[in-house]
Amino acid sequence: MRVGVLTGGGDCPGLNAVIRAVVRRGVQEFGLEFTGFRDGWRGPLEADTVPLGVEAVRGILPRGGTILGSSRTNPFAEGGSGRGGVDRIKDNLARLGVDALVAIGGEDTLGVAARLHAEGVRVVGVPKTIDNDLGATDYTFGFDTAVNIATEAIDRLHTTAESHHRALIVEVMGRHAGWIALHAGLAGGANVILIPENPFDIDKVCGYVEHRFQTRYAPIVVVAEGASPKDDSLATSSGKTDAFGHVQLGGIGSLLAAEVEKRTGKEARCTVLGHIQRGGTPTAFDRVLATRFGLHAAQAVQDGAFGQMVALRGTDIVRVPLAEATRELKTVPAERYAEAEVFFG
Numbered sequence: 001m002r003v004g005v006l007t008g009g010g011d012c013p014g015l016n017a018v019i020r021a022v023v024r025r026g027v028q029e030f031g032l033e034f035t036g037f038r039d040g041w042r043g044p045l046e047a048d049t050v051p052l053g054v055e056a057v058r059g060i061l062p063r064g065g066t067i068l069g070s071s072r073t074n075p076f077a078e079g080g081s082g083r084g085g086v087d088r089i090k091d092n093l094a095r096l097g098v099d100a101l102v103a104i105g106g107e108d109t110l111g112v113a114a115r116l117h118a119e120g121v122r123v124v125g126v127p128k129t130i131d132n133d134l135g136a137t138d139y140t141f142g143f144d145t146a147v148n149i150a151t152e153a154i155d156r157l158h159t160t161a162e163s164h165h166r167a168l169i170v171e172v173m174g175r176h177a178g179w180i181a182l183h184a185g186l187a188g189g190a191n192v193i194l195i196p197e198n199p200f201d202i203d204k205v206c207g208y209v210e211h212r213f214q215t216r217y218a219p220i221v222v223v224a225e226g227a228s229p230k231d232d233s234l235a236t237s238s239g240k241t242d243a244f245g246h247v248q249l250g251g252i253g254s255l256l257a258a259e260v261e262k263r264t265g266k267e268a269r270c271t272v273l274g275h276i277q278r279g280g281t282p283t284a285f286d287r288v289l290a291t292r293f294g295l296h297a298a299q300a301v302q303d304g305a306f307g308q309m310v311a312l313r314g315t316d317i318v319r320v321p322l323a324e325a326t327r328e329l330k331t332v333p334a335e336r337y338a339e340a341e342v343f344f345g
Helices: 015-028 042-046 083-096 107-118 143-164 179-188 202-213 252-264 284-303 334-341
Strands: 002-007 033-037 049-051 100-105 123-127 167-172 192-194 220-224 268-272 308-313 316-321
Touching: 002 015, 002 042, 002 083, 015 033, 015 100, 015 284, 033 042, 042 083, 083 107, 100 107, 100 284, 107 123, 123 284, 143 167, 143 179, 143 220, 143 284, 167 179, 167 202, 167 252, 179 192, 179 220, 179 334, 192 202, 202 220, 202 252, 220 252, 252 268, 284 308, 284 316
Parallel strands: 002 033, 002 100, 100 123, 123 308, 167 220, 167 268, 192 220
Antiparallel strands: 033 049, 308 316
16 A cells, blocks of 8 residues: 655644654555655645655654645645645546555644545544644644743743843734643743633733732733734734635734733833744654654554544544544633633733
């Protein structure tokens, strides 16, 4: 059997660990052959491949990013030629002799995988999202790395905030789910954490900032990129959308810093961590989780368990239907956010 492997969506620490584990187990234990597709779904759409064997995956375990490249190509969208794009993928797979696919990605990549499976393409999914917002798995690799990077940044910002008596706003990733903001904010001792699931009151945020300044410490506010005020007074959308219809976000941190400074009279600055959270070497936790996902994905291919995604449940790796994997996002429950609010101010 020849198996294609692709990585779609935003890059994420741990992608290379998955690729390595899939290939090594597939080749060494099951005698499978592998072909890498470049840049997500663009690869099978345009038959853009790269050789993928054991030698190709040596030494990539600690590397960030993905050796296969990635993109947000959507075969079902106009840019992917819609229905014609699906036929092109099926024709290319047949011409290349690719019998099955391992698709590594988040909600959008796996959503395409689920639809292709319904069209007769044999696909196994591996969950990947830095936001940790896929509901069918307890954790996704890359999340732990992002939280550690954000926590280290918050630790460093505490000292400069206190030295200059400034309020510092730290913007982290999180379009619909505030898991990175919540975990990094708690671990870094932030004074306010703002997440997409809970629209915030600007006056209340400014009250926390002023209260913090009454001590000898300076306030740190952690805000997820998708967070917004209750009155929607801070517009952060550029109006641009990607191939999956997602609006381009960014700017809530800077807007919030300006508003805090205006309302409190205290100097405020914003630090946007952005793609720093995605880059660099994955943590040990993410390397192990990604490796386990890859090993079990290779087993799923060998077992013919197509239309399934590997997932973490507790400490076990299980299989769930791709349709279940993309059914709903895992957002921060109100009770988890309430735990964090104890430390605000």
